[in-house]
Amino acid sequence: xxxxxxxxxxxxxxxxxxxxxxxxxxxxxxxxxxxxxxxxxxxxxxxxxxxxxxxxxxxxxxxxxxxxxxxxxxxxxxxxxxxxxxxxxxxxxxxxxxxxxxxxxxxxxxxxxxxxxxxxxxxxxxxxxxxxxxxxxxxxxxxxx
Numbered sequence: 358x359x360x361x362x363x364x365x366x367x368x369x370x371x372x373x374x375x376x377x378x379x380x381x382x383x384x385x386x387x388x389x390x391x392x393x394x395x396x397x398x399x400x401x402x403x404x405x406x407x408x409x410x411x412x413x414x415x416x417x418x419x420x421x422x423x424x425x426x427x428x429x430x431x432x433x434x435x436x437x438x439x440x441x442x443x444x445x446x447x448x449x450x451x452x453x454x455x456x457x458x459x460x461x462x463x464x465x466x467x468x469x470x471x472x473x474x475x476x477x478x479x480x481x482x483x484x485x486x487x488x489x490x491x492x493x494x495x496x497x498x499x500x501x502x
Contacts, residue, residue, distance in 0.1 A: 376402040376463075376486035378494050385496030386426035392473040392500055395466050396452070396480050402487065403461040409484040411467055413452035414440060416477035416497060423477055429497040433479045437495045441481050451478060461487050475500055 382397045383389050396413055414436060422428045440446060453468040467480075481495035 375488070375490045375492045376400040376404045376484050377492055378496070381480065381496065383498040386429075386498070388423065388499040388501050390502055392502075393469060393498075395456070395468055398465045398467075398480065398482065400463050400465070400484065400486075403463050404465065404484040404486055406455060406457050406459060406462055406465060409465075409482060410441060411452070411455055411465060411482045411484075412441065412446075412450055412480075413467060413469060414450055414479045414481070415474075416479050418477040423499045423501060426497065429477055429499070432477075433495060433497050436479055437481045441483055441493065441495075473500055475502055 377400060378385075379399045379401050381399060382395075383393055398411070416429065416433055416436065418429055418432050422432065440449070451470050451473060453470050456466045456468050457464065465482075465484075477497055477499045479495055479497050481493075483491060483493045485491050
């Protein structure tokens with residue numbers, strides 16, 4: 358009986374495991390004074406880097422919204438739904454792609470294109486965890502020199 362209970366707990370843990378957002382640089386909701394050259398995302402578990410999608414887009418939020426992370430998240434949701442799985446959108450993005458070279462990693466780094474303008478930016482992803490589960494999420498940061 359104990360063995361069956363233990364097996365159920367292990368299987369439940371595996372079923373609930375996802376590669377979820379843990380932290381990032383810039384941090385979610387942060388306002389940075391210097392233009393970042395990269396975005397680094399840390400996940401709770403390793404992701405299949407090349408089988409996942411990562412993008413950074415300008416949000417186009419008005420400056421009066423830059424101080425409210427709740428408002429910025431609300432403004433970003435429709436953009437994420439519209440562009441996350443869009444192909445051929447490199448010209449609209451501010452990232453230059455993933456620079457992480459490992460096949461699987463808990464940390465993913467995206468290079469940003471030079472000349473980042475002041476404003477709000479949405480970092481978005483749909484990752485495939487090594488456990489086979491997908492996770493879609495995003496965060497917003499503000500570059501305000």
